[in-house]
Amino acid sequence: MVTLAEVAQHAGVSASTVSYVLSGKRSISATTRQRVEESIRKLGYHPNAGARALASSRSNIIALMVPLRTDMYVPVMMEIAVAVASAARAYGYDILLLTGEEGPDAVRRVTGSGLADAMILMDVELDDERLPLLRGTHQPSVLIGLPADTEGLTCVDLDFRATGALCVEHLAELGHRDIAVIGEAPAVYERHTGFAERTLDGLRTRARELDLRLLHRPCEAGYDAVAATLARVFDERPDTTGFVVQNESALEPLLALLRRWGRAVPEDVSVVAVCPEQVATQASVRLTSVALPAQEMGRRAVEHLVAKLDGRGSDEVVLLAPELTVRASSGPAPARP
Amino acid sequence: MVTLAEVAQHAGVSASTVSYVLSGKRSISATTRQRVEESIRKLGYHPNAGARALASSRSNIIALMVPLRTDMYVPVMMEIAVAVASAARAYGYDILLLTGEEGPDAVRRVTGSGLADAMILMDVELDDERLPLLRGTHQPSVLIGLPADTEGLTCVDLDFRATGALCVEHLAELGHRDIAVIGEAPAVYERHTGFAERTLDGLRTRARELDLRLLHRPCEAGYDAVAATLARVFDERPDTTGFVVQNESALEPLLALLRRWGRAVPEDVSVVAVCPEQVATQASVRLTSVALPAQEMGRRAVEHLVAKLDGRGSDEVVLLAPELTVRASSGPAPARP
């Protein structure tokens, strides 16, 4: 294993000079720099991460806590995680992957041990038990998601309240009066996940303002669960003509079931989805949807974190404005009988 | 920040004693141990990861290289990643998340810097460019996937060749003579991904042995792509009654399209999928399938890696035996006209 000292010797300079060449924290003459860089290349030198972390108390690692749950739509999480990893690398950081399993202990462990310089938390609940810990430490962190109290926190998230409102407005403009919301699995609401509750709030508020009737039904994944939910919806509100779906795994079953019920999309019923663009465009009907900007959220989270680590940036709540794209799954409400 | 020395002082012992209490590498009297543990708890001490890594040249981190690609079915990857993370934690290791982006450089960087003690590589190609590097280093590694040449490597994977054979056998037993394979996206084959090619090989070999006609069509994700593929299949081989699908995102569209073509499942055509159990049971038809044991693969990979890190274990290729579960999507071939 090649060390700094060996590089220094090979280049005929002192160890500190090599260090300064590497970090650029002091000016180095062009000739020396070149000689050092040459030696580094020749010897195949890589700075030792542990030693560097010890001496500088900087690990250049960002911890990312992803949920372990199986009741969430995983691809979105994965997409965010990958975006975070890519963005972090661009700033010279690596990603430490923590699963939700350990819960708050993971936060303690990571901040306590200096394993990571900062944290990104996903799958935030409204009253998340990890938040007090984050507030109590000086380690920078960013949440992807929005808890109830954002005091002293930096959050990045899609504006799900506005998303809900936007979906309702779209359907209202098309003349729909009875709207059903096919939501995430019940467990997601039971643990008060921020995004789910906020969307619901946006939906309900706007529906009330526009004097629409709104039915919300959580829905497990799987064809049968969707079938049961849909049957219940048409049973309780036969006049339902508008659907808002915030549950990617329910989308394709729903479209299939609507066909089976003899309801044409978009002539008889309209469907608006909250899902990644890819899902919306690859479904059996090209879906009118509000995009879930996974990449952007991941990127923004990293940018804010890096800003904090560099002493720039402050606590801030970044809500990305939702954008609704009209595709083939929504149209004017059918004339009332 | 609390240090070892402070704990030692608080407990009235030397620093090395505290270290030995933590590592258990020397015997410590019960009373001393208790006193030290008490101090650790009281002061909220967490060992500094960097210092530990420097002194012991062990980071207790395993690097996991996941593909960045979008043409693969992500949930499986995610499931493996999460299983790896959980299993690793159980052995006291954390996971460093590397995206495929950096390619071989990431391997160099991680092994060179001592950032991680070992690596797990996913999405292995038959002739992967990262392999020479792994063979050239003394750092333990495990592949999830199977390259062409496994000399000097440890691999964990589902036996995809046997998987292919199993699917063909099942359909053959039911009397199907014309079988179509709906495969992964063309790009997956173009870069010679191990699992895709091996499955195909298993399918073809067994089909030849059993004297069946086999048609293989790669297929992009998305309803339209599946529609085009299916149309082509029925055009080229109108007598096709058996489908093997190794492309999770094509499953639901395929089932919907078969209905549209007026082919009942399983009365007119049988479908065998290679996919996670969850997908098979939640589809609109409960699918006969060979399970993709993501959890088990992740777990096994970690176990082998830990064994290597402990000086136990050796290079080995672990091929998990495929298991075919018969569900509602396969049945006897219809009588020939």
Add this chain to the structure above:
DNA sequence: AGCAGCCATTGAAGCGCTTCGACGATTGCT
């Protein structure tokens, strides 16, 4: 010519931990 100021470079201290050899105190043996 003489001095201030700057630039490039260095030596040394120290980051917090592990680990090795050493040492006194027990213990078990003859």
Add this chain to the structure above:
DNA sequence: AGCAATCGTCGAAGCGCTTCAATGGCTGCT
């Protein structure tokens, strides 16, 4: 009772790096 082996604890060295104060050689000014 006397000696060897064992046990529990300690001090010190050192892991590979960063960083600070210090140094010497310049340049440019008066």
